[in-house]
Amino acid sequence: MKKNLIYIAGGMATVVALIALALPSILHGAGLHPIYIGPVHEAPGKRALIITTSHGVLAPLGETDGPATGVWASEMTHPYYVFLEAGMSVDVASIKGGEIPIDPQSFYRPIISAEDEHFLEDPTFQAKVKNSIPIEQVDIGQYDTIFLAGGWGAAYDMAQSDVLAEKVSAAWYADKSPIIGAVCHGLLGLVRATDQQGNLLVADRRMTGVTDKQLRELGIEVTPMHPETELRKAGALFEASTGFRDIFQTHVVVDDEERFVTGQNQNSGLEAAHRIVGLLANKGSSL
Known part of the structure; x- marks a missing residue:
């Protein structure tokens, strides 16, 4: 009997280990990243700026005790390497500057x-993240x-930033x-931007x-702003892909004027960045 229990325990441990090893592939196959x-394009000599949150705690607004959060890594790393591999130079900024919190x-x-x-494993990129440029110091016209980029932290400071809106x-x-890209909660950084007549830029786009x-499926409703809700309030023509679980969905939209490229969630940054590079390459070839 004891020997049988040992065999059963060993078999269960093997099954658990195999599931753990296979889980990344399972999630990837389901739609994650x-x-x-x-098509892959190049845009040598072009300049890109990635902007992230500076907020690092997932908690009710005004509270400081909660799980660590920040930018979701892939929403920053995917566009960074797409731009870099296209021959572009890439700067990294954040709402407050300095070290960017990354959701562990x-x-x-x-x-x-x-x-x-x-x-x-990239000390150059890590240095940019540790010493990000405060957005108030950014010369936006050079990009x-x-x-x-998004992540839970963006819900706390991107729409709330007067400087970012400006x-x-x-x-x-x-x-x-410049082509303006955003993904997931990063879209909140667009909802207060206006044209010279004071009209919201996202309206009717x-x-x-x-x-x-x-957000409901993940049980994360403590954040003060939700992108779909705020985009609809601002008059954007919101669209997305939905399924059994939206965390495995993805969708990328290029607006009619080809000035905004937006991605639905953490799965969408890679395609959104490639679409931006494609637009830049076509813009360069038409000059």
Whole structure:
């Protein structure tokens, strides 16, 4: 009997180990961080700016005790390496500047992406994240694209930042006519930007962002702002892909003027960045 129990325990341990080893592939197959299979372009000499949150605690508004959060790693690492591999230079800024908080869950083994692992071995990128540029010091007119990364932290400071709203508004009229990208909660950084007549830039534009359904499914409703809700309030023509669990869905939208490229969630940053590079490459070839 004792020997049988040992065999059973050993068998169960083997099954658990095999499931643990297979889990990343299972999640990937379900839709988490899908491989990009579209056209790949180059944009040598172009400049990109990635902007992230500076908020690092997941808690009710005004409270400081809660799980660590920040930018979701892949929403920063995926565009960074896409831009870099396209021959672009990439700067990293955040709402307050200095060290950017990264959600530790985004580095968990079943979830971590190849780009995240690259970041963990990349001292140059790590230095940019540790010493990010405060957005108030950014010369927004020098960039060909501005990309707003998401993560739970973005719900606390991106829509709330007067400076970010001013920078996005200024980017719209900059001489380079930069393409403005955003993914997941990063879309909150767009909802207060206005044109010169005071109209919201996102109004009547096709856009996507993380869905209210995904937040409910994950049980994360403590955050003060939800992208789908705020985009709809601002008049955006919101669209998204939905399924049994929205965390495994993805959707990327390019607006009719090809000035905004938005991604639904943590799965969408890779494609969104490639679409931006494609637009930059086509813009360069048409000059």
